[in-house]
Amino acid sequence: MKNIKLTIEYDGSNYAGWQRQNNHLTIQECIENSIEKIVKEKVSITGSSRTDAGVHAKGMVANFKTDSSVPPERFREAINTKLPDDIAIIKSEEVPLDFHARYSSKGKTYCYTIINRYEKVAIFRNYSCHVRDKLNFSDMEEACKDFIGKHDFKAFKTSGSSVKTSIRTISDLHLEKDGEIIKLYITADGFLYNMVRIIAGTLIEVGLGKIKKEDIKSIINLGKREDAGFCAPSTGLVLEKVYY
Numbered sequence: 001m002k003n004i005k006l007t008i009e010y011d012g013s014n015y016a017g018w019q020r021q022n023n024h025l026t027i028q029e030c031i032e033n034s035i036e037k038i039v040k041e042k043v044s045i046t047g048s049s050r051t052d053a054g055v056h057a058k059g060m061v062a063n064f065k066t067d068s069s070v071p072p073e074r075f076r077e078a079i080n081t082k083l084p085d086d087i088a089i090i091k092s093e094e095v096p097l098d099f100h101a102r103y104s105s106k107g108k109t110y111c112y113t114i115i116n117r118y119e120k121v122a123i124f125r126n127y128s129c130h131v132r133d134k135l136n137f138s139d140m141e142e143a144c145k146d147f148i149g150k151h152d153f154k155a156f157k158t159s160g161s162s163v164k165t166s167i168r169t170i171s172d173l174h175l176e177k178d179g180e181i182i183k184l185y186i187t188a189d190g191f192l193y194n195m196v197r198i199i200a201g202t203l204i205e206v207g208l209g210k211i212k213k214e215d216i217k218s219i220i221n222l223g224k225r226e227d228a229g230f231c232a233p234s235t236g237l238v239l240e241k242v243y244y
Helices: 027-039 072-080 137-147 195-207 213-222
Strands: 002-010 056-066 087-095 107-116 129-131 149-152 167-178 181-188 237-243
Touching: 002 027, 002 072, 027 056, 027 072, 027 087, 072 087, 107 195, 129 195, 137 167, 137 181, 137 195, 137 213, 167 195, 181 195, 195 213, 195 237
Parallel strands: 056 237, 107 129
Antiparallel strands: 002 056, 002 087, 107 181, 107 237, 149 167, 167 181
């Protein structure tokens, strides 16, 4: 028995997210079906994250166990020949049997992209959030600072999600601006459901003057979802890297 770790890149535009579903095509289903054609056995892959419909990844990690004699490093090319063009295995390698893509993770980095211009967006519409009104970038930068650290982020999760604790530690949150493009990079030991998208939406509302930058601390402390910003569209979100 071998435990194979995959590093995966995908464009999530045409999929109902990562996790296999009964009536919708998902990333997990495509990869599992591709592996099964190679190993000739039923396979279940475990992903490091359950990305939503429309979310993309540069560094998703997954693992599966197999009795196949295919060399670990050869799985990359073998699986890629069976996958659609919008999903790619970047690396395949053997890892210890107790490695678990989700539970062995020590943290993740996500990137959220905003295009801040009045004109309609065509080319990058599937990879960004379009904000027409001018954003106050310096206020957004200032607001980022209060998210960093260990906090209870229950105001920044979609209601109804079940977790043992909503306490997470954000080690880095910063913005990078290049003309009309603003990129938000966030690294934490874990994320709540829609946490990154709600933080992005909150920062957008800070930039629009709808939420004061000074209010971030109290929003975190009070823990009320209605005080935080909107959940930004999934299209702007990319899973950049998973840490082990």
